[in-house]
Amino acid sequence: MKSLLEVIEDGGRREQLIGDTARMIDGQVASKKGASGFAIKAGYKVVSKLRGGRMIQKAVGALLNDFAGAIEPLHAEYRDGASHSGFAGFLGARESDATNALLAITDRRIGEAENNVVKSTYRKLRPMAGRHVAAAIPEVGKLVDRYTA
Secondary structure (H helix, E strand, C coil): CCCHHHHHHCHHHHHHHHHHHHHHHHHHHHCCCHHHHHHHHHHHHHHHCHHHHCHHHHHHHHHHHHHHHHHHHHHHHHHHHCCCCHHHHHHHHCHHHHHHHHHHHHHHHHCCCCCHHHHHHHHHHHHHHHHHHHHHHHHHHHHHHHHHC
């Protein structure tokens, strides 16, 4: 079983992973309901139109190494134990750890962002981000499983 870091070093697989991750994010956003779902969808729509409609893929590409590095310790622990439930199940039991690791990356990186629309949108949505990232953790696990098996 490969590490996630090994997968992203392969240029062709990296581009495929970026596309699949962007589609996963699209699906997660589309599934949101209620007032917070409306706010997330509105913010996502604004951000996704930036850079000629490629902002989400560009952001995923820019953050992929950091995200992989954040998830890799959990994936290494999973590989050492080789659970039959897959990495998605393993992450489900460590949802808080995975969520915090991913949000630490975006929190740090938003301070470095130059685009004020991205910064403003992130700051508005950040208070609700924890529960939404946590809801996506099973899909993150499935995506990692698909690429590292």
